Amino acid sequence: MSTGKKIWKFISSMRFAIALLVVLAIACSVGSLVTQGQTYAWYAQRYSERTAALIVALHLDDAFHSWWFLVINAFLCVNLLLCNVLRLPQLVRRSQAEADPQRALQVEGTVSAEGIADPAPAFARLRMPKPVSTATTDGKPALFSSKNRIGLWGAWVCHLGILLLILGFGLGQMTQHQYTVYGVPGQSRPIGDTELVLNIDDFRIGLREDDTVEQYTADITVYNVSGSGESSRSATISVNHPATLYSMKFYQNSTGWAAKAKVTENGEPLQEEIVCAGEHFAIQDKPDLVVALSAFYPDYVMVPGVGPSTATGQLNNPAYLYTVYYQGEFLGMNALMEGEELTIDEYTVTFSDPQSYTLIQIKEDHFTWLALVGGLVTMLGLFLAFYLQPTKVWAIQAEGGTWTVFGQNRKGGALFREQFAKATQDPTGRSASDASD
Amino acid sequence: MLQIENTLFTIVMLLYFAAMILYFTFIAVKRDGIARIAVILQAAGFALHTVALICRGIGAGRLPLTNQYEFATCFAWGLCLVSLIFVLKFRFPVLGVFAAPVIFLIIGYAAMQSKEVHELMPALRSNWLGFHVSTAIIAYGAFGVSFVLSIIFLLRDRMREKGFLDQHIPNREKLDVISYRSVSLGLLFLTFTIITGAIWAERAWGSYWSWDPKETWSLVTWIIYAIYLHLRIRRGWEGRAAAIFAVVGFICVMFTYIGVNTFLPGVHSYA
Ligand code: HEM
Numbered sequence: 155m156s157t158g159k160k161i162w163k164f165i166s167s168m169r170f171a172i173a174l175l176v177v178l179a180i181a182c183s184v185g186s187l188v189t190q191g192q193t194y195a196w197y198a199q200r201y202s203e204r205t206a207a208l209i210v211a212l213h214l215d216d217a218f219h220s221w222w223f224l225v226i227n228a229f230l231c232v233n234l235l236l237c238n239v240l241r242l243p244q245l246v247r248r249s250q251a252e253a254d255p256q257r258a259l260q261v262e263g264t265v266s267a268e269g270i271a272d273p274a275p276a277f278a279r280l281r282m283p284k285p286v287s288t289a290t291t292d293g294k295p296a297l298f299s300s301k302n303r304i305g306l307w308g309a310w311v312c313h314l315g316i317l318l319l320i321l322g323f324g325l326g327q328m329t330q331h332q333y334t335v336y337g338v339p340g341q342s343r344p345i346g347d348t349e350l351v352l353n354i355d356d357f358r359i360g361l362r363e364d365d366t367v368e369q370y371t372a373d374i375t376v377y378n379v380s381g382s383g384e385s386s387r388s389a390t391i392s393v394n395h396p397a398t399l400y401s402m403k404f405y406q407n408s409t410g411w412a413a414k415a416k417v418t419e420n421g422e423p424l425q426e427e428i429v430c431a432g433e434h435f436a437i438q439d440k441p442d443l444v445v446a447l448s449a450f451y452p453d454y455v456m457v458p459g460v461g462p463s464t465a466t467g468q469l470n471n472p473a474y475l476y477t478v479y480y481q482g483e484f485l486g487m488n489a490l491m492e493g494e495e496l497t498i499d500e501y502t503v504t505f506s507d508p509q510s511y512t513l514i515q516i517k518e519d520h521f522t523w524l525a526l527v528g529g530l531v532t533m534l535g536l537f538l539a540f541y542l543q544p545t546k547v548w549a550i551q552a553e554g555g556t557w558t559v560f561g562q563n564r565k566g567g568a569l570f571r572e573q574f575a576k577a578t579q580d581p582t583g584r585s586a587s588d589a590s591d
Numbered sequence: 592m593l594q595i596e597n598t599l600f601t602i603v604m605l606l607y608f609a610a611m612i613l614y615f616t617f618i619a620v621k622r623d624g625i626a627r628i629a630v631i632l633q634a635a636g637f638a639l640h641t642v643a644l645i646c647r648g649i650g651a652g653r654l655p656l657t658n659q660y661e662f663a664t665c666f667a668w669g670l671c672l673v674s675l676i677f678v679l680k681f682r683f684p685v686l687g688v689f690a691a692p693v694i695f696l697i698i699g700y701a702a703m704q705s706k707e708v709h710e711l712m713p714a715l716r717s718n719w720l721g722f723h724v725s726t727a728i729i730a731y732g733a734f735g736v737s738f739v740l741s742i743i744f745l746l747r748d749r750m751r752e753k754g755f756l757d758q759h760i761p762n763r764e765k766l767d768v769i770s771y772r773s774v775s776l777g778l779l780f781l782t783f784t785i786i787t788g789a790i791w792a793e794r795a796w797g798s799y800w801s802w803d804p805k806e807t808w809s810l811v812t813w814i815i816y817a818i819y820l821h822l823r824i825r826r827g828w829e830g831r832a833a834a835i836f837a838v839v840g841f842i843c844v845m846f847t848y849i850g851v852n853t854f855l856p857g858v859h860s861y862a
Contacts, residue, residue, distance in 0.1 A: 168824070169825075171821060172818055175814050175817055175821070178814055179811050179814040179815060179818070182807050182808075182810055183807070183808070185802065185807065186802070186804040186807040186808060186811075190802070362710055364710065366710040366712075367712065368710075368713065368716075369713050369716075370713060392713070393713035393714050393716075393795060394713065394714065394716060394791075394794050394795050396794060403797065405795075405796070407796070407797065515796075515797045517797045517798070522793065522799065525799065526790070529782075529785075529786040529789070530786070532782060533779070533782050533786065536775070536778060536782055537779060539775075540776075540779060565771075566768070567764060567767070567768040568762070568765035568768050569765065569768050569769070572765075
């Protein structure tokens with residue numbers, strides 16, 4: 155065999171499949187054991203400089219999107235595809251042969267029993283469909299029954315499903331768009347680089363009697379502001395109940411605190427902003443001066459050894475932790491209580507009206523359906539392979555009038571042999587001779 | 592209701608313990624009658640266990656499938672169910688001998704968890720959660736049985752003496768087929784678990800697969816059992832190598848279940 159042919163054969167072999175699966179399992183476990191998505195400095199501190207260098211060089215910091223992970227999966231797809239394509243003709247032939255009594259009558263079967271007076275009960279006990287009457291080529295009367303022929307296709311269907319699943323997932327990863335938008339009711343925000351604008355109409359937090367959160371619900375309207383004229387669509391979304399608008403899916407993802415920041419300059423109102431905790435804004439007249447609402451505590455307490463914290467989720471004693479930067483340099487950080495002012499030169503900043511903002515996740519993935527189909531096809535294949543085992547039972551009448559019953563079930567092995575032996579036992583108690591292999 | 596559950600849980604633990612001791616006695620004194628009583632005790636424990644879970648469901652006002660305690664007790668229940676089915680279907684009490692300590696360990700682990708009933712955070716309030724976790728229980732139960740069967744398989748190879756155990760343990764070939772049956776049950780349900788989990792994650796978080804450690808480890812488990820299936824098909828390999836993979840597979844199951852929550856936090860860590 156030429157080298158090319160050998161390689162081809164190896165790539166389509168089950169041995170290669172097993173090797174790939176082993177490598178894939180190892181790759182996945184490594185990817186889950188190394189914390190993903192951190193920086194070199196983080197790994198260097200956690201492990202050592204050398205390990206960190208290795209992690210970054212091998213892309214272990216983003217293992218599931220690395221080139222080598224892609225390569226393993228690509229090989230798996232090629233392997234699966236070849237295996238399925240090459241096996242197709244053989245499978246078609248086999249499933250035709252399964253249904254053909256004449257083929258069966260010429261072989262011995264994996265199990266057989268001689269001297270059966272009436273074979274009908276054996277067929278029934280093996281839960282075979284009603285046998286058809288036929289005859290051997292040399293004219294002996296025969297009975298034939300087969301079931302679960304579709305089960306032959308189990309592995310093939312399963313492999314196809316996995317192929318579709320990987321394809322759907324991969325295409326989705328390559329083409330999907332994800333955006334996050336957050337804000338308080340009344341705010342409008344553009345959705346990434348699309349021509350859509352999201353308006354948050356309302357946001358509610360449903361509480362149970364014991365103050366635990368039952369549901370977060372947002373009413374949203376999406377405006378399409380593309381050149382061809384405006385349109386809009388509205389929906390209500392809550393956790394576990396996303397909505398699809400303009401072929402994008404909108405998810406109520408999480409929440410946090412926001413507050414109104416008022417800036418005055420020498421006592422004159424200058425600007426008003428809604429800032430979410432974690433956000434910052436620049437002073438209008440002095441863009442180099444930036445104020446961040448670093449954190450918000452609805453029920454502020456100072457815990458010794460821990461620092462600022464919140465006692466409950468209720469708005470009992472709100473406090474605003476701010477940070478000020480000038481030309482990118484840190485100037486200061488402190489907590490302001492409700493009504494307190496922060497003064498920087500001629501500017502005064504106050505925070506008020508704390509309220510919950512909603513964080514909405516937006517996703518566009520046109521291949522989710524393919525992955526889902528792949529998953530369902532895989533399930534179907536597994537079911538066919540495991541629970542519909544192709545079985546044939548046939549009987550040939552011998553000269554003396556008694557019958558020899560044969561059976562074949564590739565997967566049942568020892569269990570099928572036992573069942574068969576039991577089913578072909580003479581009801582009078584005499585055991586028929588078991589001529590199994 | 593929760594009080595009743597608590598009491599029943601204790602009784603169930605005692606019954607499982609008694610069944611385990613009887614199974615061991617059966618091996619020690621080599622009398623079939625004792626195995627029969629052990630199976631009956633296990634079945635009685637299983638029945639009360641079912642009642643206990645129903646009580647908890649009523650008491651909590653939802654499916655009892657949402658925290659580490661609930662999942663552990665359900666895991667023991669699933670393993671007990673699948674092992675009983677296999678013991679009875681294949682007339683194989685020695686399987687019970689090996690399964691009983693595993694069941695007892697898992698229910699013991701459950702007993703160490705907090706039994707408090709918490710209200711569910713919004714993301715967990717989904718019908719998919721019910722499908723996701725109940726299929727996981729069957730899958731884990733079936734993998735537990737295949738683990739036990741593979742241990743028996745591997746031990747059987749080392750047993751020289753012909754005698755009592757030899758008569759009560761099916762031959763290699765039959766053990767292999769029974770183990771295959773339990774792995775296939777497990778793999779079918781694990782696939783179902785992963786798919787329903789993905790559908791649920793897609794609805795709750797907007798991403799059906801995000802390589803969260805628990806997801807990743809369930810995939811590793813799934814791959815290990817896929818390897819098992821292929822090793823079994825290859826002639827000459829079947830048996831030993833496959834049995835070793837079934838053991839490794841169950842270690843992965845346990846790691847996915849306990850280890851990931853402990854060592855690798857992710858979305859699933861609220862469990
Ligand atoms: C993720 C990857 C794979 C999974 C989950 C998978 C799953 C399965 C399953 C469930 C079966 C049926 C086993 C049984 O009935 O006992 C099977 C059989 C088989 N697989 Fe795969 N498989 C995978 C990859 C591959 C690949 C890449 C090949 C390529 C050569 C392959 C070759 C085979 C063969 C030849 C059979 C035997 C078919 C038969 O008995 O009719 N598998 N596989």
